[in-house]
Amino acid sequence: MPEPAVPRTGPPAPGSDVHGPEAVVFPVPRKSRLTPPRADRRQVAAIFAGGALGTLARAALADAFPHSATQWPWPTFAVNIVACLLLGYFVTRLQERLPLSSYRRPLLGTGLCGGLSTFSTMQVEILKMLSAHAYGLAACYAAASIAAGYAAIHLATALVRRVRVRR
Amino acid sequence: MSALVWAAVILMGGAGSVLRFYVDGLISSASGRDFPYGTLVVNISGAMILGLLTGLALGHDAALLAGTAAVGSYTTFSTWMLETQRLTEERQYRRAVANIVVSLVLGVAAAALGRLIGGAL
Numbered sequence: 001m002p003e004p005a006v007p008r009t010g011p012p013a014p015g016s017d018v019h020g021p022e023a024v025v026f027p028v029p030r031k032s033r034l035t036p037p038r039a040d041r042r043q044v045a046a047i048f049a050g051g052a053l054g055t056l057a058r059a060a061l062a063d064a065f066p067h068s069a070t071q072w073p074w075p076t077f078a079v080n081i082v083a084c085l086l087l088g089y090f091v092t093r094l095q096e097r098l099p100l101s102s103y104r105r106p107l108l109g110t111g112l113c114g115g116l117s118t119f120s121t122m123q124v125e126i127l128k129m130l131s132a133h134a135y136g137l138a139a140c141y142a143a144a145s146i147a148a149g150y151a152a153i154h155l156a157t158a159l160v161r162r163v164r165v166r167r
Numbered sequence: 168m169s170a171l172v173w174a175a176v177i178l179m180g181g182a183g184s185v186l187r188f189y190v191d192g193l194i195s196s197a198s199g200r201d202f203p204y205g206t207l208v209v210n211i212s213g214a215m216i217l218g219l220l221t222g223l224a225l226g227h228d229a230a231l232l233a234g235t236a237a238v239g240s241y242t243t244f245s246t247w248m249l250e251t252q253r254l255t256e257e258r259q260y261r262r263a264v265a266n267i268v269v270s271l272v273l274g275v276a277a278a279a280l281g282r283l284i285g286g287a288l
Contacts, residue, residue, distance in 0.1 A: 037192025055180020
């Protein structure tokens with residue numbers, strides 16, 4: 001996900017509307033050019049810290065519960081679904097409930113959930129299942145991961161929104 | 168398993184996430200927000216690199232560091248699912264289905280290609 005608006009210091013961007021020193025400058029629509037995302041050092045540090053923590057948890061689980069190519073990859077499956085629950089919760093809460101924060105999304109979303117979950121390991125696991133002719137397992141694993149991941153995002157999002165409506 | 172390896176896991180994991188942030192942001196800046204190309208590029212490139220590492224048949228620690236920690240952190244499952252779910256919320260059903268199917272097909276293909284290259288090296 002692209003980062004939401006980032007508070008900037010220094011001269012306002014052309015075409016932006018600055019209401020004061022605390023004003024948040026929303027990115028103006030850009031032309032289709034490759035532009036590196038704007039992030040200050042502390043935001044990059046937040047992504048690093050979150051990613052390091054998420055990766056440590058995922059790597060520890062993967063190391064503690066090794067499995068063969070034709071066994072259900074519980075470590076990857078578990079971290080992916082838990083990361084989806086957390087990401088749905090964090091993103092919805094940060095976008096729709098809490099005041100704009102520059103560091104929570106990089107730390108918790110981009111860093112922690114991004115580091116905890118993994119796409120590449122899942123793809124290689126599917127590839128190994130296919131190579132071992134475990135086609136049914138590969139199909140079930142892919143379908144279950146996507147269905148559960150999607151449901152986890154949906155559930156966490158709905159929970160945050162339901163609490164919001166009651167207030 | 169030494170403490171040094173786990174310290175390296177932490178560093179690689181942090182670096183992988185930061186790299187994902189920049190690649191995703193770079194691609195998204197050019198592709199617009201109609202379709203999550205940023206995450207797609209991150210995940211497919213990561214699947215290919217992990218496939219390549221698998222083909223190289225690294226030792227336990229090297230595989231843990233380069234594969235599980237660095238590439239695993241670089242790619243993301245949760246953002247892929249979040250972006251798909253948000254597309255369906257906006258009633259962009261075809262894009263949501265395309266995001267799942269294209270990622271999955273290209274992801275396995277990229278991992279297979281990477282493993283082929285890694286095995287040949």
